[in-house]
Amino acid sequence: MDRADFVQLLGQLACLTSRQRTQVRHALDKPVGTPASILASLLPGPCACPHCQAPAGQLRPWGRSHGLARIRCQACGKTSNALTGTPLAHLRKREQWLCYGQALIEALSVREAAQRCGVASTTAFRWRHRFLAAASSHRAAHEGGxxxxxxxxxxxxxxGQRHLQRRARRRGQPAxxxxxxxxxxxxxxxxxxxxxxxxxxxxxxxxxxxxxxxxxxxxxxxxxxxxxxxxxxxxxxxxxxxxxxxxxxxxxxxxxxxxxxxxxxxxxxxxxxxxxxATKYLENYLGWRRMLERYRQDISPGACLREAIGRAQFQHLMPT
Structure with a gap:
């Protein structure tokens, strides 16, 4: 952009309403690039071979596939990418994952998240528990003081269960x-x-x-x-x-x-x-809340993705 046009644009910012300023701020915070390239830049590679657990020194670049870089292990000869062996492996519509990460930050319902990401409700439900499967184990390993x-x-x-071990209760009835x-x-x-x-x-x-x-x-x-x-x-x-x-x-x-x-x-x-x-999913929701508490204002869709694949930056808090 020409410098004169840029100065003129800055001068017009004072005329924006508070809602318009918020929209501009959100637009500036979004990463630049295609969804595939943005996602690939946010996903860290594995620190060991997902197949034989060989150290990272045994991993070599091996081209690209479906928008992600492939690596080949010299120890076992198998190839993998950043999603191999993670709960997000083999999921489709990766271009919507960042949008779904924002839905997790806002704690939207399954239907609201599905509507925002343009997917079916069943897909949004499956994504929720795939995204939270690894985060449910991300808790402090040591506490002191x-x-x-x-x-x-x-x-x-x-x-969601069809066969109960007890009589069904009406909604709102005390247990x-x-x-x-x-x-x-x-x-x-x-x-x-x-x-x-x-x-x-x-x-x-x-x-x-x-x-x-x-x-x-x-x-x-x-x-x-x-x-x-x-x-x-x-x-x-x-x-x-x-x-x-x-x-x-x-x-x-x-x-x-x-x-x-x-x-x-x-x-x-x-x-x-x-x-x-549902009680069988309670630990996933506990991990979801811990994630929001841990990052607070610094949480981002990229952080949710790293949590989902088990390669978040706070791993020194977790048992090895």
């Missing part, structure tokens, strides 16, 4: 306590988060998930439930119990569980938009 833990509960949902699914949420003061769907809320199951997660020199802050005292004694952790039933919120000015309770509140409020999540 002051670590808060608390459980939250979701109603057991058999949505008995034995049909609730417990989720243990663990957060430290650095913002590292991990949550686990528990088979049973007892000391053995809680200890099994806390043992590899919480550092030995950490201080475990929980409510006054006895099972946490048992777990802390078994794991050799320093334990501070907060008696919330007596309206005690903070002990010694530093020990509380308000951080994890706030996360539980945000999680529950965010989940309401889906009007009930």
């Amino acid at each position: 002051i670590v808060e833990a608390d459980e939250t509960f979701f109603h057991q949902s058999c949505k 008995p306590h034995w049909e609730r699914v417990a989720v243990l949420v663990v957060r430290d003061r650095s913002g590292h988060s991990a949550d686990f769907k528990l088979q049973k809320v007892d000391a053995p199951h809680v200890a099994a998930v806390l043992a590899p997660l919480v550092d030995k020199d950490a201080v475990l802050c929980t409510d006054g439930a006895r099972l946490y005292k048992t777990v802390a004694r078994a794991l050799g952790l320093t334990h501070r119990a907060i008696n919330v039933q007596r309206h005690i919120r903070v002990v010694d000015g530093a020990f509380h569980i308000q951080n994890v309770n706030a996360y539980d509140s945000r999680l529950k409020a965010w989940m309401r938009r889906f009007h009930g999540v």
Whole structure:
């Protein structure tokens, strides 16, 4: 563009409305290029052979196929690309993946995401759980300092199942306590988060998930439930119990569980938009929320793609 035209264009920006400025900002934030070239630039290559797990030094360029660069492993002789062995392998309409990544950021429903991306609702549903399959395992591997833990509960949902092990309930009907699914949420003061769907809320199951997660020199802050005292004694952790039933919120000015309770509140409020999540997919939705919390304002469709193929930039937080 000519310099004079560019200066004239800048002068016209002051005449734009707030909505028009937002549209211009979104247009400038979009990557330049065809959808295929943009997608290829956002997908990092594998750090090892997807077939024989040979190191990256054994991988050599081997042309291109379907818009993606191919590589050949010198150890096993097999070829692959950036999607081989990932949940997104063999999915079609890749030109819409960035649009679907934005739908995940906005937490759109299946029908809304399908309408925005121009695909069928069944395709949007399949993409949702393919995109979230790897993200569901992306949680903090270690937490230290002051670590808060608390459980939250979701109603057991058999949505989509044709054969139930119990009598069907009407929508909105309260469920008995034995049909609730417990989720243990663990957060430290650095913002590292991990949550686990528990088979049973007892000391053995809680200890099994806390043992590899919480550092030995950490201080475990929980409510006054006895099972946490048992777990802390078994794991050799320093334990501070907060008696919330007596309206005690903070002990010694530093020990509380308000951080994890706030996360539980945000999680529950965010989940309401889906009007009930099938229990078999609950871990995918927990990973979805962790992804949004982890990136916050820095999240982008490209980050969602890297999460979906398991090659996000935060892998130092995950177990190897």
